[in-house]
Every structure is written in C-alpha cells, then in structure tokens.
Amino acid sequence: xxxxxxxxxxxxxxxxxxxxxxxxxxxxxxxxxxxxxxxxxxxxxxxxxxxxxxxxxxxxxxxxxxxxxxxxxxxxxxxxxxxxxxxxxxxxxxxxxxxxxxxxxxxxxxxxx
Numbered sequence: 001x002x003x004x005x006x007x008x009x010x011x012x013x014x015x016x017x018x019x020x021x022x023x024x025x026x027x028x029x030x031x032x033x034x035x036x037x038x039x040x041x042x043x044x045x046x047x048x049x050x051x052x053x054x055x056x057x058x059x060x061x062x063x064x065x066x067x068x069x070x071x072x073x074x075x076x077x078x079x080x081x082x083x084x085x086x087x088x089x090x091x092x093x094x095x096x097x098x099x100x101x102x103x104x105x106x107x108x109x110x111x112x113x
Contacts, residue, residue, distance in 0.1 A: 013082030023077040030070040037062050087111060 015023075037059055040046040055062055083095035085107065092110040093102045 013080045013084060015078050015080050019077045023074045026070055026074050026077065030066050030074075033066040033070075034063060037066070085110075 014020075036046065036052070037055055040052055040055070046052050081095065083093075083101055084091060085093040085102065087110070093107065095101060
C-alpha cells in the first residue's frame with residue numbers, strides 16, 4: 001500500500017485565555033520596570049523615593065532581569081507543549097492527551113489506516 005502524498009503544515013497551538021492574559025500582564029510589568037529604571041528620574045516623586053535610589057544602584061541588573069527574565073516568564077506562559085497531528089481534519093495523535101511525542105512507526109501506521 002502506498003502512503004498518500006501529504007502536505008505538512010505547522011502552527012502554534014493557542015494557549016488558554018488566562019495564560020495569554022497573564023502573559024500580557026507580565027509584558028506590562030516588564031515595560032513599567034524598564035521605564036522606571038530608565039526614565040523615572042524625570043519625575044520628582046519617583047526620584048525622591050528610596051526604592052528608586054536602590055533601583056538606580058542596581059540599574060543594569062534590573063534592566064537585564066526585566067528584559068531577559070520576564071521574557072522567559074512570558075514564553076513559559078504562552079507555551080502549550082502541544083504536538084497535535086491531524087490527517088484530513090481528523091486528530092490522529094495528541095501530545096496533550098498522551099503526554100509524549102509520537103514515534104515514526106506510530107504515525108505511519110495511523111496514516112496507512
């Protein structure tokens with residue numbers, strides 16, 4: 001039996017609305033921290049606050065932490081870990097259901113069936 005010609009396409013599996021909302025919130029916090037670290041000194045009430053002085057003492061670490069660390073948090077929130085395989089619109093394998101990746105032989109047997 002010949003395996004039919006296949007078209008392979010991939011796309012990101014959507015995360016839940018809660019995870020996407022939390023990711024957006026983390027992005028807003030990230031921008032707020034970066035703006036405070038870089039431009040907070042332009043505002044008198046912020047400049048006089050003791051936490052701002054501490055922030056300026058460790059400015060580079062805070063900027064790197066906000067940029068790198070919070071980007072990692074956003075990526076984790078947006079990732080689903082999904083690997084779903086469809087054939088003619090029918091689900092033939094789901095990593096979300098099984099918790100593992102399929103073997104090549106397993107996929108070929110599903111395609112031939």
